[in-house]
Amino acid sequence: MAHFEKRGTKWRAQVSWYDEQGKRCFKVKQGFLTKSAARKWANEMEVAKDDNQISNQDPIFADYFKDWYETYKIPGKSNNTQNRYKHIYVLLQQNFGKTRISKITRRSYQHFMNSYGKKHVKDTVYKTNGTIRTCVKDAMSEGLVKINFTERINLTWNEERSRKIEYLNFKEVQKLKKSLLKDITPSYISRYMLLTIIYTGMRPGEIKVLTWHDIDFKNHTISISKSWDYDNNTRGAS
Incomplete structure (x- = not known):
């Protein structure tokens, strides 16, 4: 229920309600030039009460x-x-x-x-x-x-x-792939990682944590179940 009070030349309005714990709460606003303006605000607060969209808090x-x-x-x-x-x-x-x-x-x-x-x-x-x-x-x-x-x-x-990203076209990708495969050896891990990106589209963090158990040579598939967490420098779920 709303309460109205005139202080000097201005009006003050107050509405009350009970919160979830049964505690009575109040919301007050003053400085209205007319009682009708104060009543209009109070009516809006009553609607807010019905919609559970009212609070007596006003945090920073x-x-x-x-x-x-x-x-x-x-x-x-x-x-x-x-x-x-x-x-x-x-x-x-x-x-x-x-x-x-x-x-x-x-x-x-x-x-x-x-x-x-x-x-x-x-x-x-x-x-x-x-x-x-x-x-x-x-x-x-x-x-x-x-x-x-x-x-x-x-x-x-x-x-x-703003940085503008320029992607490689098909011919440039083929040229890069050819360069990576040239004289490749098992010790060139970074080359294999780049080739995996080209062939599969996997992310570097997903490739970084791959194990042999993730690769199915028979069906030619790779299981992606984890990724490298660069923030914590640990392996995490993908």
Whole structure:
């Protein structure tokens, strides 16, 4: 049930509900010019209550991101993945400081991505924005924010830093294969690895951990069940 109170020339609205533990919670907002404006906000909160999308919490944006990825994203992940989330956390700290998540606007987030894009390539910009967007979507489901301020953002990037990959054509691959086979001996392990890539399309990390048990000479097949974990310098599941 909503409660309204006039303080001076402004109105204050309060809604309450009970959480999963049966504890009564309150959400308050003040500064409304009219009672009808306060009532409109309260009605929106009542709808949010029915959809379980209301919260009396308003964490700092960067802190929420840190708690989010530590809880849902990095357990069991590689060091490289963990470092990527930690790097984004530092970015949010540097750019938004102690700003609470409810105070982040689409405009302020756009400024952040504009600045970030000046120094990073397209793939990095898209991955970073995608990670933050997923976090904010979860914040919406928890009732911390009403809109996803990462939506409809114009992403830009640094073209000069982008690397253009040029692939070998068929004739160049045949020339490379011929060069690798010339005077090859069992001690030329790197040559055999490159030939395996050409013949099978396997990744270097998958080839690095192959054993004789993985090769079926009778049926001319190779079983891929593991790959090299470069982050931890160990063999891991593929």
